[in-house]
Amino acid sequence: MILTRLIDASLEDKLTKEDSRLILSWPDSDLDKLIDAAAYLRKKFYNNKIMLHILLNAKSGLCPEDCKYCTQSSVSKAPISKYQMMKSEEICRRAEKAKEAGAYRFCMVISSKGPSEYEMSEVTKAIRYISSTLKMRTCASLGILTYQQACSLKKSGLDRYNHNLETSERHFPNICTTHSFHDRLRTVKYIKKAGIGSCCGFIAGMGETEDDLIELAFTMKRLNIESIPVNLFNPIKGTPLYGSRSVSPTLGIKLLALFRFVNPSKEIRIAGGRERNLKSLQYESLKIANSMFTNGYLTALGMSKDEDVQVLQKMGFEFST
Numbered sequence: 001m002i003l004t005r006l007i008d009a010s011l012e013d014k015l016t017k018e019d020s021r022l023i024l025s026w027p028d029s030d031l032d033k034l035i036d037a038a039a040y041l042r043k044k045f046y047n048n049k050i051m052l053h054i055l056l057n058a059k060s061g062l063c064p065e066d067c068k069y070c071t072q073s074s075v076s077k078a079p080i081s082k083y084q085m086m087k088s089e090e091i092c093r094r095a096e097k098a099k100e101a102g103a104y105r106f107c108m109v110i111s112s113k114g115p116s117e118y119e120m121s122e123v124t125k126a127i128r129y130i131s132s133t134l135k136m137r138t139c140a141s142l143g144i145l146t147y148q149q150a151c152s153l154k155k156s157g158l159d160r161y162n163h164n165l166e167t168s169e170r171h172f173p174n175i176c177t178t179h180s181f182h183d184r185l186r187t188v189k190y191i192k193k194a195g196i197g198s199c200c201g202f203i204a205g206m207g208e209t210e211d212d213l214i215e216l217a218f219t220m221k222r223l224n225i226e227s228i229p230v231n232l233f234n235p236i237k238g239t240p241l242y243g244s245r246s247v248s249p250t251l252g253i254k255l256l257a258l259f260r261f262v263n264p265s266k267e268i269r270i271a272g273g274r275e276r277n278l279k280s281l282q283y284e285s286l287k288i289a290n291s292m293f294t295n296g297y298l299t300a301l302g303m304s305k306d307e308d309v310q311v312l313q314k315m316g317f318e319f320s321t
């Protein structure tokens with residue numbers, strides 16, 4: 001009864017913050033009913049399709065920013081591999097491999113506050129090849145942009161830009177002090193104005209409150225974000241947030257359900273921390289999310305694409321091409 005009302009409220013755009021609290025405090029013993037309700041919404045907009053995304057970390061480490069969760073930040077001592085910007089030829093070669101592996105979208109990421117002129121030039125060259133020759137969908141995550149940079153990316157053929165909000169406006173200063181939540185919002189505004197699709201996610205499990213997560217879900221709705229990567233924090237040794245408590249598998253599912261109910265028609269992606277936090281529920285989560293990263297993350301390993309595909313095919317999902 002409650003779930004039918006929540007489904008109706010979601011579809012009629014009437015879901016409230018009070019309703020969201022109900023979702024986050026849903027009893028674990030009835031989790032399957034919550035999954036079924038969120039799956040109803042997912043099916044309505046995406047049927048049984050799944051989008052596979054493959055990431056490339058085109059520049060690793062060496063970032064001057066102090067995001068406390070990030071292995072690539074200036075305050076991280078995590079032993080990751082660090083390298084400067086890849087040449088466009090190398091990015092294109094990696095995109096070709098991702099295409100062979102059946103990726104729906106190729107996502108290029110660099111560790112940086114914002115891209116330099118050289119980094120912009122290598123990325124835009126690569127985007128031109130990947131979108132016009134390989135005919136793949138592209139996403140770039142290059143940090144804070146000027147409006148002119150957003151326009152150059154659009155001109156090169158980029159169809160989506162990732163710029164995560166990371167956490168709520170209230171909690172943001174506890175997580176990063178070298179740039180602000182508003183710097184991030186400004187970039188989102190520029191990419192939208194330039195006509196590029198928006199991909200904005202967050203990381204749960206960094207000491208935020210339930211209300212912060214609800215606020216984020218409604219911020220994504222207000223900004224009309226097309227694609228929402230839901231990251232479940234994976235604390236890595238050497239980062240200031242190492243030692244934080246993991247998000248439990250059941251909370252991870254409730255969070256995905258919250259974002260599906262608040263943003264029913266949007267691409268909800270289960271992103272970093274899937275394997276570590278959701279454990280045996282990681283594939284159940286795809287009944288709610290319609291999109292996923294496969295083949296690992298920026299500086300952390302994950303399930304291989306072949307392992308993921310095998311399980312998802314058995315579950316009856318089809319892959320978007």
Ligand code: SF4
Nearest residue numbers: 063065067070073111
């Ligand atoms: S700006 Fe990006 S790469 Fe740099 S520390 Fe923050 S999250 Fe990491």
